[in-house]
Amino acid sequence: MIGCTCAVCRSTDPRDKRLRPSIYVDVPGHAQILVDTATDLRQQALAHGVSQADAILFTHGHADHVMGLDEVRRFNVMRNAPIPCYANRPTWETLKRSFYYVFDGVPRQGGGIPRLEPHEIDGPFSVNGVRVVPVPLWHGRMPILGFRFGSCAYLTDCNALPDDAWPLLEGLDTLVLDALRYKPHTTHFTVDDAIAAAQQIGARQTFFTHMTHDISHADLSARLPAGIQLAYDGLVLDVAVDLG
Numbered sequence: 001m002i003g004c005t006c007a008v009c010r011s012t013d014p015r016d017k018r019l020r021p022s023i024y025v026d027v028p029g030h031a032q033i034l035v036d037t038a039t040d041l042r043q044q045a046l047a048h049g050v051s052q053a054d055a056i057l058f059t060h061g062h063a064d065h066v067m068g069l070d071e072v073r074r075f076n077v078m079r080n081a082p083i084p085c086y087a088n089r090p091t092w093e094t095l096k097r098s099f100y101y102v103f104d105g106v107p108r109q110g111g112g113i114p115r116l117e118p119h120e121i122d123g124p125f126s127v128n129g130v131r132v133v134p135v136p137l138w139h140g141r142m143p144i145l146g147f148r149f150g151s152c153a154y155l156t157d158c159n160a161l162p163d164d165a166w167p168l169l170e171g172l173d174t175l176v177l178d179a180l181r182y183k184p185h186t187t188h189f190t191v192d193d194a195i196a197a198a199q200q201i202g203a204r205q206t207f208f209t210h211m212t213h214d215i216s217h218a219d220l221s222a223r224l225p226a227g228i229q230l231a232y233d234g235l236v237l238d239v240a241v242d243l244g
């Protein structure tokens, strides 16, 4: 956190150095899928070799998840084409306001704009044969989306799961779940909430994400129940996706 001198912000443990939440689903021979265009997208892509994107999925329109949208220009250049982008309707409305210059059709001199091929999510879909199941989540009063890819689900930014989310989360091997901090928050799971939700979902392994500087990686890791761990920037997980 800018200007903070707490133990976690001063930590030399690289797992305490956290950029904004985002994942990259790399299915060799099929698709490279980016989930969200986080504020730090450029830095993350350079650090972790994210060299192409066949599609971008948006969980919701909050700044930490979309403000890297301009970096998509580079993926456009490498593909020489617009990028299919998937989001629910409220997220598209937010993107169109926040990035008016991408959508207003007005020609602008100088730098280019991201070229997107917008798709509104209304159910499961596929990207180059990789099946994606949107999972409805509550982020405070905002309906947002998590995504399931085969045996793995990514559920960031949530503080409750609606009834229709549960059947979509059966039989998971790997779950990535929001766990913001210890103190209650109006739009995110606390660590205790996330532990309870993870145990109810029952994936073989769960990784918490979106932690603030209230959480020391080493400290909390030592106290989490079996099967639950903290994710960290650059973490790579092998998962089985659903093809076809």
Ligand SMILES: [Zn+2]
Binding pocket: 001, 004, 005, 006, 007, 008, 009, 213
């Ligand atoms: Zn701090």
Ligand SMILES: [Zn+2]
Binding pocket: 060, 062, 139, 157
């Ligand atoms: Zn959010």
Ligand SMILES: [Zn+2]
Binding pocket: 021, 062, 064, 065, 157, 210
């Ligand atoms: Zn967020």
